[in-house]
Amino acid sequence: MTATNEQATSGEVQTVVAARRLEHARSVFIGVGRPSTAAILARMVHNPDLVLVYESGTIGAKPFHIPLSIGDGELAETADAVVSVPEMFNYWIGPGRVEVAFLGAAQVDRLGNLNSTVIGDYDHPKTRLPGAGGAPEIAACCQEVVVIAPHSPRTFVDRLDFRTTVGFGDGPGDRARLGFPGRGPAAVVTDLGVLEPDADTRELTLVQIHEDVEVDQVREATGWDLAVADDLLRTPPPTDEELSALRELLAR
Amino acid sequence: MTEVTSLADAVAELVHDGDSVALEGFTHLIPFAAGHEILRQERRDLELIRMTPDILYDQMIGMGAAGKLVFSYGGNPGVGSLHRFRDAIEHDWPHAIELEEHSHAGMANRYSAGAARLPFAVMRGYVGTDLPAHTRVKPITCPFTGEALVAVPALRPDVAIVHAQEADRSGTVQLWGIPGVQKEVVLAADRALVTVERIVDELEPRPGGVVIPGWVIDAVAVAPGGSQPSYSLGITTRDNDFYRFWDKVSRDRDGFQEWMREHVLEPSRASR
Numbered sequence: 001m002t003a004t005n006e007q008a009t010s011g012e013v014q015t016v017v018a019a020r021r022l023e024h025a026r027s028v029f030i031g032v033g034r035p036s037t038a039a040i041l042a043r044m045v046h047n048p049d050l051v052l053v054y055e056s057g058t059i060g061a062k063p064f065h066i067p068l069s070i071g072d073g074e075l076a077e078t079a080d081a082v083v084s085v086p087e088m089f090n091y092w093i094g095p096g097r098v099e100v101a102f103l104g105a106a107q108v109d110r111l112g113n114l115n116s117t118v119i120g121d122y123d124h125p126k127t128r129l130p131g132a133g134g135a136p137e138i139a140a141c142c143q144e145v146v147v148i149a150p151h152s153p154r155t156f157v158d159r160l161d162f163r164t165t166v167g168f169g170d171g172p173g174d175r176a177r178l179g180f181p182g183r184g185p186a187a188v189v190t191d192l193g194v195l196e197p198d199a200d201t202r203e204l205t206l207v208q209i210h211e212d213v214e215v216d217q218v219r220e221a222t223g224w225d226l227a228v229a230d231d232l233l234r235t236p237p238p239t240d241e242e243l244s245a246l247r248e249l250l251a252r
Numbered sequence: 253m254t255e256v257t258s259l260a261d262a263v264a265e266l267v268h269d270g271d272s273v274a275l276e277g278f279t280h281l282i283p284f285a286a287g288h289e290i291l292r293q294e295r296r297d298l299e300l301i302r303m304t305p306d307i308l309y310d311q312m313i314g315m316g317a318a319g320k321l322v323f324s325y326g327g328n329p330g331v332g333s334l335h336r337f338r339d340a341i342e343h344d345w346p347h348a349i350e351l352e353e354h355s356h357a358g359m360a361n362r363y364s365a366g367a368a369r370l371p372f373a374v375m376r377g378y379v380g381t382d383l384p385a386h387t388r389v390k391p392i393t394c395p396f397t398g399e400a401l402v403a404v405p406a407l408r409p410d411v412a413i414v415h416a417q418e419a420d421r422s423g424t425v426q427l428w429g430i431p432g433v434q435k436e437v438v439l440a441a442d443r444a445l446v447t448v449e450r451i452v453d454e455l456e457p458r459p460g461g462v463v464i465p466g467w468v469i470d471a472v473a474v475a476p477g478g479s480q481p482s483y484s485l486g487i488t489t490r491d492n493d494f495y496r497f498w499d500k501v502s503r504d505r506d507g508f509q510e511w512m513r514e515h516v517l518e519p520s521r522a523s524r
Contacts, residue, residue, distance in 0.1 A: 069329035071279020089357035130327030166380040
């Protein structure tokens with residue numbers, strides 16, 4: 001095993017923690033960036049049978065390298081099946097066949113709703129973001145959602161500028177009212193800790209903090225009055241196996 | 253009947269100012285060569301339709317070819333922003349464009365309805381988000397179960413343009429790898445142009461191959477490397493370095509225009 005004498009960065013911890021959530025999952029839907037890295041890492045160290053599904057239509061992709069785009073050639077070449085976009089959304093995502101969805105966002109609110117459309121006013125935005133992509137239907141239909149986002153007050157906001165994707169909507173019962181088959185956000189994994197929805201209110205609550213992170217630091221990085229679980233956990237640090245696998249993957 | 257023709261002639265005949273034009277290819281098989289030919293022929297006021305505008309529409313928007321954009325994800329995949337797309341929306345440069353934005357599922361269903369010549373598609377989606385207030389979707393009730401669903405209007409572009417690996421001499425096209433919405437957009441449009449890497453005497457069946465009969469395609473043009481910096485699986489590879497490079501080139505208006513002049517507008521047509 002490669003020696004991992006350097007301490008893990010907060011980004012590495014975030015990736016490792018996200019990967020751990022896939023230990024027992026059958027399938028995961030992923031976009032590019034850290035979610036993709038985490039899912040590939042999960043296949044390497046926790047769950048070699050994990051089925052990676054990318055919205056480009058590649059089901060069961062087994063990338064050796066971290067893809068830059070969701071449609072890199074390696075994904076199609078290694079997939080169990082490659083399907084069209086209408087088939088991906090209508091036959092695979094819509095019926096909830098994919099267990100976990102890893103999503104990112106520019107803004108997250110306390111009920112796990114996401115904005116990836118605009119900062120500012122829709123018609124005259126301060127910042128135009130890419131837009132919805134597959135996220136609204138993925139978050140509605142996959143069995144559970146894990147949001148992966150950097151922890152800052154710009155990202156964790158009291159009020160979204162635009163609701164692109166529904167987490168728990170306006171509160172308990174909203175997902176059922178909207179007819180969503182999936183359970184919604186199970187966790188938000190950040191570079192500081194992990195938030196999970198409260199069982200009753202559905203409000204995102206700090207349940208876990210990473211090594212060397214203080215609760216006040218997480219509160220300051222959150223744009224609302226953050227609830228903290230009584231039995232707050234401390235993230236077990238990345239193991240040598242996790243960290244060396246991640247570094248080896250990033251170096252490929 | 254399909255004509256195997258030059259790209260310049262095909263664009264001249266099929267794409268007109270003010271048309272709604274869908275140049276599709278979901279990360280894979282993006283018809284860059286055809287889009288660049290549209291720019292050289294200075295088409296204007298186009299309604300550009302594409303699920304993922306990608307670098308190609310960033311270039312077309314930045315060069316002022318677009319009057320309207322219909323899309324679902326306007327980012328540089330894995331890299332970040334599309335700067336010309338953002339500049340047009342945030343600062344009306346080079347001019348204001350109208351937007352119609354959907355989710356991927358919505359766009360895919362709209363193309364499917366268009367291919368089927370149905371007026372709309374039914375799906376679960378959009379509800380609970382801010383999208384319906386800004387786009388064309390309507391609630392609809394299932395006549396059998398009473399379930400509340402969403403209707404999205406069919407997409408029927410004037411022109412569809414896609415890239416594929418190969419065609420035979422009758423203009424029947426085969427593509428493989430990520431199929432995106434290539435077949436749907438060709439069948440949804442009034443006119444269709446397919447650019448291909450090569451013409452072959454006989455199409456050899458490929459695993460996952462999508463075959464589109466020549467008689468639903470108006471023109472086939474040979475454009476080797478015509479999907480670069482996207483790719484044609486088995487023939488070219490995605491130029492990921494170019495996607496990163498574009499992030500720098502496209503940030504600056506002057507630098508962008510100079511790059512487009514040098515690499516897209518000025519290369520002589522004789523060499524194509």
